[in-house]
Amino acid sequence: MTDTAIEIREFLTVALRRPVAPDEDYFALGLADSLFALELVVFVEERFDIRIEVDDLDLDSFRTAERIAALVERKRAGLATGGETGAGRAVRG
Amino acid sequence: MPSAASATRPATQDAPAAALVDAAAELAAAVRGEAGRWDEHGALPDEAVRAVAAAGLLGLDLPARHGGAGATPAQLGEAVAHLGGVCGALRALLTVQGMTAAALLRWGGEAQRAHWLPALASGDLLAGFAATEREAGSALAEVGTRIEDDGEQVVVTGAKRWVTFGQSADVFLVLGRTDAGPTAVLVEGDRPGIVREPVTGQLGLRAARIAHLTFDRVRVPRENLVAPPGLGLTHTAAVALDHGRFTVAWGCVGMAEACLADAAEHAARRVQGGAPLADHQLVRSLLARSAVDAAGARALAERAAEARAGSPLGAATETVVAKYAAAGAAKAVADRAVQVLGSAGCEPGSRAGRFYRDAKVLEIIEGSPQVAELHIAERLLRQGVRG
Numbered sequence: 001m002t003d004t005a006i007e008i009r010e011f012l013t014v015a016l017r018r019p020v021a022p023d024e025d026y027f028a029l030g031l032a033d034s035l036f037a038l039e040l041v042v043f044v045e046e047r048f049d050i051r052i053e054v055d056d057l058d059l060d061s062f063r064t065a066e067r068i069a070a071l072v073e074r075k076r077a078g079l080a081t082g083g084e085t086g087a088g089r090a091v092r093g
Numbered sequence: 094m095p096s097a098a099s100a101t102r103p104a105t106q107d108a109p110a111a112a113l114v115d116a117a118a119e120l121a122a123a124v125r126g127e128a129g130r131w132d133e134h135g136a137l138p139d140e141a142v143r144a145v146a147a148a149g150l151l152g153l154d155l156p157a158r159h160g161g162a163g164a165t166p167a168q169l170g171e172a173v174a175h176l177g178g179v180c181g182a183l184r185a186l187l188t189v190q191g192m193t194a195a196a197l198l199r200w201g202g203e204a205q206r207a208h209w210l211p212a213l214a215s216g217d218l219l220a221g222f223a224a225t226e227r228e229a230g231s232a233l234a235e236v237g238t239r240i241e242d243d244g245e246q247v248v249v250t251g252a253k254r255w256v257t258f259g260q261s262a263d264v265f266l267v268l269g270r271t272d273a274g275p276t277a278v279l280v281e282g283d284r285p286g287i288v289r290e291p292v293t294g295q296l297g298l299r300a301a302r303i304a305h306l307t308f309d310r311v312r313v314p315r316e317n318l319v320a321p322p323g324l325g326l327t328h329t330a331a332v333a334l335d336h337g338r339f340t341v342a343w344g345c346v347g348m349a350e351a352c353l354a355d356a357a358e359h360a361a362r363r364v365q366g367g368a369p370l371a372d373h374q375l376v377r378s379l380l381a382r383s384a385v386d387a388a389g390a391r392a393l394a395e396r397a398a399e400a401r402a403g404s405p406l407g408a409a410t411e412t413v414v415a416k417y418a419a420a421g422a423a424k425a426v427a428d429r430a431v432q433v434l435g436s437a438g439c440e441p442g443s444r445a446g447r448f449y450r451d452a453k454v455l456e457i458i459e460g461s462p463q464v465a466e467l468h469i470a471e472r473l474l475r476q477g478v479r480g
Contacts, residue, residue: 037327
C-alpha cells in the first residue's frame with residue numbers, strides 16, 4: 001500500500017470509527033453519515049494539496065481508500081482528465 | 094425567464110465586500126419599519142427583493158470571477174445578521190440563493206458555473222432549493238421525486254414541500270433520484286408541468302413566499318444535472334445545506350441581538366407601579382440570560398466563520414454547532430423578549446413576537462436540534478478513535 005493510501009485509511013478509520021480495509025466500500029456498508037462525503041473531499045484536498053473537481057467524482061473514485069489514493073496520484077501527476085463538465089452525463093439505468 | 098447568458102455585470106464586482114456589509118446594515122435599517130407588514134401580508138415585496146439584488150448582496154461570497162464580491166465567511170455572516178435582525182424573509186432570500194450558488198460553485202461543471210453563477214450573483218435569477226417531500230424531511234435520502242432519462246432530456250416528476258421563495262423563484266435546485274440514487278438537477282421555473290401552491294398562515298417566515306411544488310414530467314436538458322447521478326445528496330445537497338446552516342446561524346444571531354435590544358429598551362422605559370421594569374431583579378435576570386445567549390451565539394457563529402475561511406476540515410461540524418446554538422439562542426431570547434414586552438410583544442407588528450414564531454421554524458429547518466446533536470456527538474466520539 002502506498003503512503004497516500006495509508007494516510008487515507010487512517011482518516012477513514014478515525015472518521016468511521018472502525019478499521020477500514022484498503023479495498024472496502026464504506027459507502028456500501030452504510031458507514032457514512034450525511035456530512036462524511038463533504039469532510040472526505042476537504043481532507044483529500046487539504047492533505048494532498050489538490051483540487052477535486054466534479055469530473056473526478058465518478059461514482060467509484062471515492063469508494064475505497066485505494067481508489068482515492070489512485071485518484072490523488074493521478075491528480076498529482078497531472079494526469080487527471082479535465083475540461084469536461086460534470087453536466088450532460090447520461091442518467092444511469 | 095431572464096437569460097442567464099445575458100446577465101448584466103453585477104454591481105458587486107466593483108464594490109469591496111466590506112462596503113457591502115455596510116450596505117446590508119443600511120438596507121436593514123431602511124426597511125425595519127416595513128418588515129412587520131410584509132409578515133402580515135405574507136410576502137416580501139418585489140421591490141425589497143430588487144433592493145437586495147441591487148445592493149449586490151446576493152453574490153456576496155461568490156468569487157469575483159463568477160460575479161460575486163468575494164466576501165469572507167465572516168463578512169457574509171455580518172451582512173446576514175443585519176438582515177436577519179430585521180426580517181426573516183430577507184435573510185431567507187440570501188440563504189436560498191447562497192445554497193444554490195454554493196452547490197454550483199463546488200460541484201457544478203465549468204460551463205454550469207459560467208451559465209448560472211453570474212445570474213445568481215446579480216439577482217437576474219432567483220433560486221429555490223427543492224428537497225423536502227412529504228416522506229423526506231430530515232431523511233432526505235428517502236426522496237421519491239424521479240429523474241429519468243427519456244433518451245433526449247431528463248424528466249422530473251414529484252412533489253416538493255416547503256420551498257422557500259417557491260412562489261417566485263426562477264430556478265429550482267431539485268433533489269430527486271435516478272436508479273443510481275439521489276441526484277440533483279436544476280429546473281427552470283417556467284418549464285411546462287410545474288405547479289406552485291403558495292403556503293400561507295404557517296407558524297413563521299410568513300413573508301418568505303413559501304410554496305409546495307408539483308413537477309409533472311418536467312423536461313430539462315441533461316446539462317442541468319449537477320454532479321453525477323447518485324451524488325445529489327452526499328455532495329450537491331450537502332454543500333447547499335452546509336451553506337444554508339451557516340447563513341441561518343448568522344440570521345439567528347441577528348434575531349437574538351434584535352430581541353435583546355427590544356427587551357432592554359422596553360425594560361428601561363416601561364414604568365409599572367411607579368418603577369421601571371428594569372428595577373425588578375427577575376426582569377434583569379431575563380435580560381442577563383438573553384445577553385449571554387446572544388453573545389454565545391455570535392461567538393460560535395464567528396468560530397464557524399473562521400473555520401470556513403481557514404481550516405475547512407472541521408468547518409462543517411463547526412457550522413452545525415453554530416446553527417444549533419444560534420437557533421436555540423434566537424428562540425430563547427425571543428421568548429424572553431416577548432415576556433418582558435408583555436402585551437407589546439403580543440400585538441400585531443411586534444418584532445419580538447414575529448421572531449418568536451420565526452425562531453421556532455429556524456430551529457427545525459436546515460437540521461433539527463436532534464439531528465445536530467447526533468452529528469456533534471459523533472464527531473466528539475471520533476476523538477476517542479484518534480487516541
